[in-house]
Amino acid sequence: MIDAVLPTYNRAPLAFERGEGAWAITADGTRYLDLGAGIAVNALGHANPDLVAALTAQAGRIWHVSNLYQIPEQQRLAEMLVDKTFADTVFVTNSGTEAAELAIKMVRHYWYHHGQPERIEILTFEGAFHGRSTGAIAAAGSEKMVKGFGPLMPGFRQLPWGDIAALKAAISDTTAAVMLEPVQGEGGIRPLPEADLREIRALCDQTGALLVLDEVQCGMGRTGKLFAHEWAGITPDIMMVAKGIGGGFPLGAVLATEQAAEGMVAGTHGSTYGGNPLACAVGAKVMEIVADDDFLAEVRRKGGLMRQKLEGLVAAHPEVFEAVRGEGLMLGLKCKVAPADVVKAGYAEHLLTVPAADNVLRLLPPLTITDDEIGEAVARLDRAAGRLG
Numbered sequence: 001m002i003d004a005v006l007p008t009y010n011r012a013p014l015a016f017e018r019g020e021g022a023w024a025i026t027a028d029g030t031r032y033l034d035l036g037a038g039i040a041v042n043a044l045g046h047a048n049p050d051l052v053a054a055l056t057a058q059a060g061r062i063w064h065v066s067n068l069y070q071i072p073e074q075q076r077l078a079e080m081l082v083d084k085t086f087a088d089t090v091f092v093t094n095s096g097t098e099a100a101e102l103a104i105k106m107v108r109h110y111w112y113h114h115g116q117p118e119r120i121e122i123l124t125f126e127g128a129f130h131g132r133s134t135g136a137i138a139a140a141g142s143e144k145m146v147k148g149f150g151p152l153m154p155g156f157r158q159l160p161w162g163d164i165a166a167l168k169a170a171i172s173d174t175t176a177a178v179m180l181e182p183v184q185g186e187g188g189i190r191p192l193p194e195a196d197l198r199e200i201r202a203l204c205d206q207t208g209a210l211l212v213l214d215e216v217q218c219g220m221g222r223t224g225k226l227f228a229h230e231w232a233g234i235t236p237d238i239m240m241v242a243k244g245i246g247g248g249f250p251l252g253a254v255l256a257t258e259q260a261a262e263g264m265v266a267g268t269h270g271s272t273y274g275g276n277p278l279a280c281a282v283g284a285k286v287m288e289i290v291a292d293d294d295f296l297a298e299v300r301r302k303g304g305l306m307r308q309k310l311e312g313l314v315a316a317h318p319e320v321f322e323a324v325r326g327e328g329l330m331l332g333l334k335c336k337v338a339p340a341d342v343v344k345a346g347y348a349e350h351l352l353t354v355p356a357a358d359n360v361l362r363l364l365p366p367l368t369i370t371d372d373e374i375g376e377a378v379a380r381l382d383r384a385a386g387r388l389g
């Protein structure tokens with residue numbers, strides 16, 4: 001008999017009743033050190049007092065009013081994002097997938113608005129992940145996601161990951177946009193070299209194609225900059241954000257330049273829940289904390305510390321691990337065994353990690369993890385690896 005919950009997930013036999021910072025705690029009080037953070041969502045840890053206060057204060061005032069009216073909390077969040085990024089304007093969504101959908105719509109509308117409605121081709125990269133809507137799976141194009149869900153939304157072409165020569169050959173003045181994650185998450189913590197991102201920006205400038213960056217997983221301080229593209233010193237035309245921006249409350253956003261958003265006038269897009277006061281009150285608090293130079297410097301320092309310890313772990317377990325990769329606190333361990341086996345061995349050591357493609361184990365702790373917890377996490381990984389070696 002089918003489960004009451006549609007069985008689309010392979011779940012671990014673990015349930016958590018509460019959390020504290022970097023720890024997720026089961027009903028019997030067992031504490032698991034959380035290096036998954038809800039897949040890069042709980043950026044400020046579990047039950048962060050500042051976020052709990054922001055959420056409960058807003059919950060006592062007003063939850064939902066509809067975008068028929070002004071929403072001051074949404075306005076505030078949008079202005080904070082505009083203030084700290086390349087963007088001139090923001091649409092607030094509930095998730096990364098919804099942000100991807102709007103980004104795709106915005107690209108199409110941009111060319112429609114400019115009298116080239118046939119200019120619909122968006123170039124994407126293999127290994128990409130933009131969500132599970134029909135548009136997002138067509139964009140990523142992986143067999144695993146699209147099989148059985150055709151016909152696919154037209155207008156996407158996947159190129160080999162990071163293959164600039166292939167991009168040069170594919171891009172032209174009929175290309176609508178290039179869309180990519182500066183650091184692939186689901187694809188296996190694969191950062192695009194900064195020089196390549198600069199080259200992609202230049203190719204977009206030469207052809208007029210819009211540059212759309214998906215920073216749903218790698219954004220909001222995860223790599224030690226507020227957004228990962230800042231490492232390359234470039235800016236996109238459109239950017240998707242989600243996950244960390246809500247700190248665990250469902251929230252996403254599409255950020256755009258005024259030019260890219262041209263034509264997105266009243267009636268072209270909307271959402272019942274997107275930009276509701278509860279989510280935006282939390283998002284504004286997350287922004288206040290994360291978009292701070294000292295906070296981001298700490299992420300970079302802790303990322304360096306964790307990386308250094310992980311290099312030692314790889315050296316100690318050459319039969320299990322191959323290399324460390326990633327940036328800031330978005331780290332991956334390339335494995336020689338199945339990453340799912342390391343995840344399982346981690347459970348036995350009360351440690352939560354997340355597998356990814358390309359045989360990589362993802363380590364995405366709360367950005368607030370302490371130095372001691374980093375040490376403890378690597379010690380537990382060491383014991384987990386010992387179970388496999």
Ligand SMILES: Cc1ncc(COP(=O)(O)O)c(C=O)c1O
Nearest residue numbers: 095096097129130131185216217
């Ligand atoms: C890069 C990226 N884009 C989009 C999404 C989809 O976001 P959501 O699951 O919030 O819809 C994800 C989720 O993992 C992601 O990692």
